[in-house]
Amino acid sequence: MATESVRNGGRFVVDDFAPDTIATPEDLTEEQRMMADAARAFVEGEVKTRDEELEKLNYGLTVELMRKAGELGLLGADVPEAYGGLGLDKVSTTLLSETMAEASSFALSVGAHVGIGTLPIVFFGTPEQKARYLPDLAAGTRIAAYCLTEPGSGSDALGARTTARLSPDGSHYLLNGSKLYITNAAFADIYIVYAKVDGDHFTAFIVERGTPGFTVGPEEKKMGIKGSSTCPLFFEDAPVPVANVLGEVGKGHQIAFNILNIGRFKLGAGCVGTAKEAIRLSVGYAAARKQFGRPIASFPLIGAKLADMNIAAFVMESMVYRTAGWIDEGLSQADPNAPDSGAQAAKAIAEYALECSIVKVFATEALDYIADEGVQIHGGYGYMQEYKIERIYRDSRINRIFEGTNEINRMLIPGTLMKKALKGDLPLLRKARALQAELLQPMPLPSFEDVLSLESYRLAQAKRTFLAVGGLAVQQLGLRLEQEQEVLVTLADIMIDIYAMESALLRVKKLIAREGEAKAGNAIDMTVVFVQEAMERIEQLAKKGLAAVEQGDSLQVQLSVLKKLMRAPQEDTIARKRMIAAKVKEAGRYVV
Incomplete structure (x- = not known):
């Protein structure tokens, strides 16, 4: 039975949280850091030394290195100990995903294998399926791929046309159809394939390489991630044993969507690792590159870029680890040995589907921004392939498409929130109604004497703004809101900034409690700047949302209420960014 502690999904828009309710990188144990050190040593010693070969799509080398990663335990972190893995928590595997990110395309091959390739069997496999496949997947002696996308169904996963029909003797399902853009396709041994039984019942299957009627198509020629395999798959009466149905017939959507949720936040973890690498490369270049007789790092505008990055x-990073900690908490309540273990895991993961989408959107867009600024700092050299920032720039672009496009994820964020509210899981509509009367009252500003008191106030006002705009949208549009995609995306962007602000704010408060204000100075500066700039975005988003659902005098009333909600002292972000930049330049890398 779920406890109150694991019912946090979506509550960040209506409730406040204490710093000790979230996981942060500062909480990592010595054992977790040692695991990351092992992964880092592997990347530095085994992968980066053969980087050029990997980027030429050397299948044999990729497989060889994945075997070595398996021997080191780097592929079995999510696999239970009973099946040859390490059975680590999601915070630990998040750290591994972050650390492996510097392996570029090879990190993607590993990520697809350990995440969306292996986790369907971890969470939804029968004991027999787990015993048969997981030890090899953990060891890297067999490699996995995840096969959902089709030529005619990308974001609309349930629109898949691949079919499965039971053979006359009832022993096999015969698969027919195709899949597109499958990572690890050329060298995988195990494929998680989705098909519709009798053309109707969406179902997951475990398909093995060498199955008659199953073929792998040619490599796609991609913009980036060139060292990873991406191929189409084809099925022509391919027989898959009934014992290889994963989960229940007709319940494939539970597997597909919940595995994508995990994939989304793990993608965020990879973005954290790549962002840190891009910052290190950029500050190193800026310190060495001289123009007008001095290093370009000394120029304020370059410093401002490094600070923003x-x-x-x-x-x-704050958002990713917070989400990982919450998913850990939810999964800890599930019994992996229960007959309904898959359903329990699905429920625990689905609780944070909204947060996983938020992390995916924010992290992938933040990385694109960081990579772009990294190229700009490198100038013309950033456009040359001999500098890794060029590859980071190209490789990062796929992340906004992977695991559901950012547009789809933006639509899911408010949609999932409303579903939780209608089910009674969130007091969203009640709080929105109660807020209406409150907003008409005077709103005198409190005193802001304590550190981060202004930021805490502004976060609370951001939540009220979301409730005000969202409540009005529901009231005015009703069921039509589902079709008003621009309004939904506006609400999603406000929610993303709220989750981002709160994650950073809770992290720095936890850091202050542990180490004091002096040692948390840089984190305080970063949080102050981010909250100031996020509130500026939220104000513009709220104006756009209000104008879409109100007009005339009513709109003017709502805009005057918004003005009260946004009223707050202005921070000098230029001065704070200069202090942040100085810390980054002194460290020569990303620094908290």
Whole structure:
């Protein structure tokens, strides 16, 4: 039975949280850091030394290195100990995903294998399926791929046309159809394939390489991630044993969507690792490159770029680890040995589907920004392939498409919130109604004497703004709101900034409690700057949302209420960014 502690999904828009309710990178144990050190040593010693070969799509080398990663335990972190893995928590595997990110395309091959390739069997496999496949997957002696996308169904996963029909003797399902853009396709041994039984019942299957009627198509020629395999798959009466149905017939959507949720936040973890690498490369270049007789790092505008990059990485890191900690908490309540273990896991993961989408959108867009600024700092050299920032720039672009496009994820964020509210899981509508009367009352500003008291106030006002705009949208549009995509995306962007602000704010408060204000100075500066700039975005988003649902005098009333909600002292972000930049330049890397 779920406890109150694991019912946090979506509550950040209506409730406040204490700092000790979230996981942060500062909480990592010595054992977790040692695991990350092992992964880092592997990347530095085995992967980066053969980087050029990997980027030429050397299948044999990729497989060889994945075997070595398996021997080191780097592929079995999510696999239970009973099946040859390490059975680590999600915070630990998040750290591994972050650390492996510097392996570029190879990190993607590993990520697809350990995440969306292996986790369907971990969470939804029968004991027999787990015993048969997980030990090899953990060891890297067999490699996995996840096969959902089709030529005619990308974001609309349930629109898949691949079919499965039971053979006359009832022993096999015969698969027919195709899949597109499948990572690890060329060298995988195990494929998690989705098909519709009798053309109707969406179902997951475990398909093995060598199955008659199953073929792998040619490599796609991609913009980036060139060292990873991406191929189409084809099925022509491919027989898959009934014992290889994963989960229940007709319940494939539970597997597909919940595995994508895990994939989304793990993608965020990879973005954190790549963002840190981009910052390190950029500050190193800026310190060495001289123009007008001095290093370009000494120029304020370059410093401002480094500060903005560091702030974006800090906030995304805070969001990723917070979400990982909450998912850990939810999964800890599930019994992996219960007959309904898959359903329990699905429920625990689905609780934070909204947060996983938020992390995915924020992290992938923040990384694109960081990579772009990294190229700009490198100038013309950033456009040359001999500098890794060029590859980071190209490789990062796919992340906004992976695991559901950012547009789809933006639509899911408010949609999932409303579903939770209608089910009674969130007091969203009640709080929105109660807020209406409150907003008409005077709103005198409190005193802001304590550190981060202004930021805490502004976060609370951001939540009220969301409730005000969202409540009005529901009231005015009713069921039509589902079709008003621009309004939904506006609400999603406000929610993303709220989750981002709160994650950073809770992290720095936890840091202050542990180490004091002096040692948390840089984190305080980053949080102050981010909250100031996020509130500026939220104000513009709220104006756009209000104008879409109100007009005339009613709109003017709502805009005057918004003005009261946004009223707050202005921070000098230029001065704070200069202090942040100085810390980054002194460290020569990302710094908290």
